[in-house]
Amino acid sequence: MGNSSMRRTRMRSGPAGRIVRIALTATALLFLFGFVVLPLVAVFAQALSRGVQAWGAAVTDPAALAAVRLTLLTCALAVPLNCIFGIAAAWAVTRFEFRGKNLLVSVIDLPFAISPVVVGMMLISLYGLHGLVGPAMEARGLRVIFALPGVVLATVFVTMPFVARELIPLMEACGHEEEECARLLGAGGWQIFRRVTLPSIKWALLYGVILANARAMGEFGAVSVVSGHIRGVTNTVPLHVEVLYDEFNFQAAFSVASILALLAVGTLAAKSFVSWYSRQRGGNPEDGEIA
Amino acid sequence: MRKRSVLPGFGLTLGITVCYVSLVVLLPVSAMVARSTSGGLSGFWAAALSPRALASYRLTLTASLVAASVNAVFGLIVAWVLARYRFPLRRVADALVDLPFALPTAVAGIALTTLYAPTGWIGKPLAAIGIKVAYTPIGITVALTFIGLPFVVRTLQPVIGALDADVEEAAASLGARPWQTFLRVVAPAIIPAWLTGFTLAFARALGEYGSVVFIAGNMPMRTEIAPLLVMTRLEQYDYSGATAIAVLMLGASFVMLLAVNGLQSWSARRSA
Amino acid sequence: MSTRSLASLALLSVFALASCRQEVAQRNDTLLNVSYDPTRELYQEVNAAFAKSWQQSTGKSLVIHQSHGGSGKQARAVIDGLEADVVTLALAFDIDAIASHGGKVAPGWQARLPNKSTPYTSTIVFLVRKGNPKAIKDWTDLAAPDVSVITPNPKTSGGARWNYLAAWGCASRTFGGDESKTRSYMASLLANVPVLDSGARGATATFVQRRIGDVLLAWENEALLAMEQMATDQVEVVVPACSILAEPPVAVVDQVVDARGTRAVAEAYLQFLFTEEGQEIAARHHYRPRSQAVASRYAAKFKKVELFTIDERFGGWEVAHREHFQDRGSFDRLYKPRP
Numbered sequence: 001m002g003n004s005s006m007r008r009t010r011m012r013s014g015p016a017g018r019i020v021r022i023a024l025t026a027t028a029l030l031f032l033f034g035f036v037v038l039p040l041v042a043v044f045a046q047a048l049s050r051g052v053q054a055w056g057a058a059v060t061d062p063a064a065l066a067a068v069r070l071t072l073l074t075c076a077l078a079v080p081l082n083c084i085f086g087i088a089a090a091w092a093v094t095r096f097e098f099r100g101k102n103l104l105v106s107v108i109d110l111p112f113a114i115s116p117v118v119v120g121m122m123l124i125s126l127y128g129l130h131g132l133v134g135p136a137m138e139a140r141g142l143r144v145i146f147a148l149p150g151v152v153l154a155t156v157f158v159t160m161p162f163v164a165r166e167l168i169p170l171m172e173a174c175g176h177e178e179e180e181c182a183r184l185l186g187a188g189g190w191q192i193f194r195r196v197t198l199p200s201i202k203w204a205l206l207y208g209v210i211l212a213n214a215r216a217m218g219e220f221g222a223v224s225v226v227s228g229h230i231r232g233v234t235n236t237v238p239l240h241v242e243v244l245y246d247e248f249n250f251q252a253a254f255s256v257a258s259i260l261a262l263l264a265v266g267t268l269a270a271k272s273f274v275s276w277y278s279r280q281r282g283g284n285p286e287d288g289e290i291a
Numbered sequence: 292m293r294k295r296s297v298l299p300g301f302g303l304t305l306g307i308t309v310c311y312v313s314l315v316v317l318l319p320v321s322a323m324v325a326r327s328t329s330g331g332l333s334g335f336w337a338a339a340l341s342p343r344a345l346a347s348y349r350l351t352l353t354a355s356l357v358a359a360s361v362n363a364v365f366g367l368i369v370a371w372v373l374a375r376y377r378f379p380l381r382r383v384a385d386a387l388v389d390l391p392f393a394l395p396t397a398v399a400g401i402a403l404t405t406l407y408a409p410t411g412w413i414g415k416p417l418a419a420i421g422i423k424v425a426y427t428p429i430g431i432t433v434a435l436t437f438i439g440l441p442f443v444v445r446t447l448q449p450v451i452g453a454l455d456a457d458v459e460e461a462a463a464s465l466g467a468r469p470w471q472t473f474l475r476v477v478a479p480a481i482i483p484a485w486l487t488g489f490t491l492a493f494a495r496a497l498g499e500y501g502s503v504v505f506i507a508g509n510m511p512m513r514t515e516i517a518p519l520l521v522m523t524r525l526e527q528y529d530y531s532g533a534t535a536i537a538v539l540m541l542g543a544s545f546v547m548l549l550a551v552n553g554l555q556s557w558s559a560r561r562s563a
Numbered sequence: 564m565s566t567r568s569l570a571s572l573a574l575l576s577v578f579a580l581a582s583c584r585q586e587v588a589q590r591n592d593t594l595l596n597v598s599y600d601p602t603r604e605l606y607q608e609v610n611a612a613f614a615k616s617w618q619q620s621t622g623k624s625l626v627i628h629q630s631h632g633g634s635g636k637q638a639r640a641v642i643d644g645l646e647a648d649v650v651t652l653a654l655a656f657d658i659d660a661i662a663s664h665g666g667k668v669a670p671g672w673q674a675r676l677p678n679k680s681t682p683y684t685s686t687i688v689f690l691v692r693k694g695n696p697k698a699i700k701d702w703t704d705l706a707a708p709d710v711s712v713i714t715p716n717p718k719t720s721g722g723a724r725w726n727y728l729a730a731w732g733c734a735s736r737t738f739g740g741d742e743s744k745t746r747s748y749m750a751s752l753l754a755n756v757p758v759l760d761s762g763a764r765g766a767t768a769t770f771v772q773r774r775i776g777d778v779l780l781a782w783e784n785e786a787l788l789a790m791e792q793m794a795t796d797q798v799e800v801v802v803p804a805c806s807i808l809a810e811p812p813v814a815v816v817d818q819v820v821d822a823r824g825t826r827a828v829a830e831a832y833l834q835f836l837f838t839e840e841g842q843e844i845a846a847r848h849h850y851r852p853r854s855q856a857v858a859s860r861y862a863a864k865f866k867k868v869e870l871f872t873i874d875e876r877f878g879g880w881e882v883a884h885r886e887h888f889q890d891r892g893s894f895d896r897l898y899k900p901r902p
Binding site: 016017021024025027028029031032035036039040042043046084085087088089091092093095096098101102103104105106107108109110111112113114115116117118119121122123125131132153156157160165166169170172173174176179180183184188189192193203204210214215217218219220221237241242245253254260261265 | 296297298299300301303304305307308309311312315316317318319320322323325326365368369371372373376378380384386387388389390391392394395396397398399401402403405406412413433436437440441442445446449450453469480483484487490491494495497498499500501517518521522525530533534537540541544545547548549552553556
């Protein structure tokens with residue numbers, strides 16, 4: 001569909017259409033440049049201000065590596081959970097009508113609206129030593145706050161809506177006629193999901209996962225409140241960046257920050273590769289493709 | 292208003308959703324609400340409506356609204372261009388949209404301050420013509436625009452991509468002008484997603500902390516945002532004061548989300 | 564789908580639990596020092612030196628973890644369950660808070676170690692632009708209309724509270740204890756502050772990196788460190804004639820060390836700070852040592868200042884906090900940012 005619509009757009013556009021197209025493209029690029037590229041360039045300029053070697057040294061520092069490990073582990077736990085949740089929520093919300101649906105959708109959006117600092121505070125009022133369930137867990141030797149589970153919980157909270165939010169508008173727009181057809185033809189629930197729904201939402205799903213992952217890696221405020229900042233133990237990459245910045249080690253801070261930017265660019269490149277690869281295989285990957 | 296569906300999985304998916312939402316979101320939220328009222332209801336209102344808190348709400352709301360509006364306009368253009376046009380560097384531009392998510396907010400704040408401070412690449416020329424960005428409400432708006440951009444683009448992009456260009460073709464061949472096509476054919480289809488994007492960007496801006504504290508200057512009554520005030524209260528061991536402001540902010544953004552989701556499902560029902 | 568998702572959920576939660584169990588398991592040979600912002604470099608060296616001497620005297624190896632952040636925030640984390648064996652914070656007020664909220668530190672902690680449990684001290688000095696173009700020499704110069712002063716927000720930063728009290732105390736001495744003159748001085752000083760960063764390190768970055776302001780109020784150790792680590796050609800230190808004696812205290816967290824069985828090593832760790840070697844390290848990291856012998860070796864580095872303590876001038880932290888930093892305290896009433 002992407003290709004054909006492109007062809008038609010070209011066909012349709014007269015001189016006026018072309019001007020509009022160029023103007024829109026230029027505006028979009030300029031906006032992106034000013035608001036996104038420049039800060040990124042600033043990060044890399046600072047990171048490389050003392051040469052590639054200093055960058056390498058900052059990135060391979062043991063504390064930095066420990067932070068990278070913790071961040072990756074956190075993402076590996078938080079993202080799949082939110083992925084399963086997102087699919088379930090999108091299916092429930094777009095395929096059925098029930099009372100309280102708006103309320104449910106709004107609650108799903110809520111983590112976007114809560115200040116990360118407040119998220120951390122909420123977790124502490126629940127699991128902290130003076131919290132609701134904290135003392136009981138402490139008595140059993142289970143530690144949530146200031147340890148890995150707290151970091152994961154904070155990350156899960158903050159990234160919860162991403163997959164669901166990506167899927168809901170698309171599944172709403174697709175409608176459910178095809179799934180109902182499949183049902184009438186005798187397909188089971190799992191079969192319908194895998195054969196009918198998944199192919200049309202897979203790119204949106206992937207987007208959701210990528211966004212959730214990116215946000216999980218970059219989360220700062222909430223994790224900062226519940227991590228305890230123990231160097232090499234509970235410091236995630238963003239927290240380690242802050243530590244370095246506070247040590248007046250600006251170059252190292254920006255170097256470690258650049259890892260996060262590189263990771264994000266890397267995941268997006270992977271996504272592009274997947275779509276290119278499945279096109280090569282001659283499947284029908286353009287269905288529902290959005291990029 | 293309950294419609295029978297032939298599709299299976301209602302109980303399972305709704306069950307998972309409700310359980311997960313309760314565990315991850317509702318439980319901590321109620322723990323916090325319980326704490327905020329521990330100082331009594333009058334203490335709650337005194338903390339939540341102090342002049343300094345009111346000034347910070349005003350600033351937070353204005354800056355978030357401006358930032359979300361900027362994003363609504365430019366985000367639509369970016370999403371449209373990325374979904375519809377082919378041009379060199381399109382994939383790069385596409386990847387860049389997600390950067391505000393990927394960059395830790397603290398790093399974003401530091402980077403933006405580096406750029407917009409009177410010594411920065413952008414701040415210097417602007418300072419020369421008398422515009423101060425860093426440490427003013429404008430700086431806060433810039434930071435909030437940065438973090439909100441992906442919300443608008445990423446909610447609109449799939450919907451624009453899924454739009455059938457045939458319909459626009461048909462409209463055009465029936466003599467509709469481009470703006471007519473946009474208003475009558477495209478706009479109705481994308482308005483729900485657009486609203487969602489706007490709301491998400493707005494709601495996210497309301498709570499943003501990490502990127503703003505660096506660029507805001509944090510002056511009470513002038514450039515102190517509400518989340519910073521929460522932090523300030525916390526530093527003073529004033530838990531109930533901190534949670535009071537937090538609960539009020541939370542309530543406001545929840546009502547807003549509820550309103551927009553209601554509006555959306557209303558428009559979906561009308562067009563169905 | 565249901566069985567698969569349930570299985571993976573179960574798997575993940577087992578994984579998460581296992582990893583937190585594991586952290587609890589390996590404990591006797593570790594120590595967690597929860598400290599405030601500017602002590603990172605100091606404790607890195609202290610930890611290495613102490614771990615070595617501990618190994619020599621007991622034959623056991625020791626890993627010391629560090630956690631740094633704003634002093635108040637760190638105290639709150641300990642109150643909420645961060646398992647600190649020792650706390651080394653910016654103000655006695657914050658350790659008092661740990662003692663009063665849940666009693667993790669026993670009351671009377673300050674009498675357990677020499678010198679009110681403060682192994683090193685510091686003071687508040689000025690950092691100015693190279694050549695001191697605004698000729699800032701003493702506290703009174705800060706209130707001049709054309710001077711722009713950088714200090715963090717005393718509501719969120721322990722360092723800023725020391726700054727504020729130093730200015731107040733010295734002004735009150737200059738005006739012979741005249742309260743209304745002191746207040747109007749403080750009001751014009753605060754009117755000169757264009758940015759209130761949330762922490763001391765943020766304020767230093769604003770001053771040195773972004774080049775905002777004519778003078779930065781900072782801890783002496785911070786100012787000397789900033790000189791050492793960056794931009795020595797751009798800024799210089801000015802030591803006022805009068806200042807406050809900043810006493811950052813240390814304490815063993817009783818409940819934690821008793822639960823973990825680390826009391827002996829935690830106490831030895833803090834004692835180490837008072838030894839010749841510990842004092843030497845503190846002095847190297849720009850903290851004023853308590854030991855006379857070490858102090859005389861570093862006499863060139865620490866200029867003579869007339870210092871007053873918070874206890875003698877303000878009646879202790881409890882009173883100072885209530886009068887100046889709580890809501891509707893003197894800071895709230897005097898601070899009116901320029902429109």
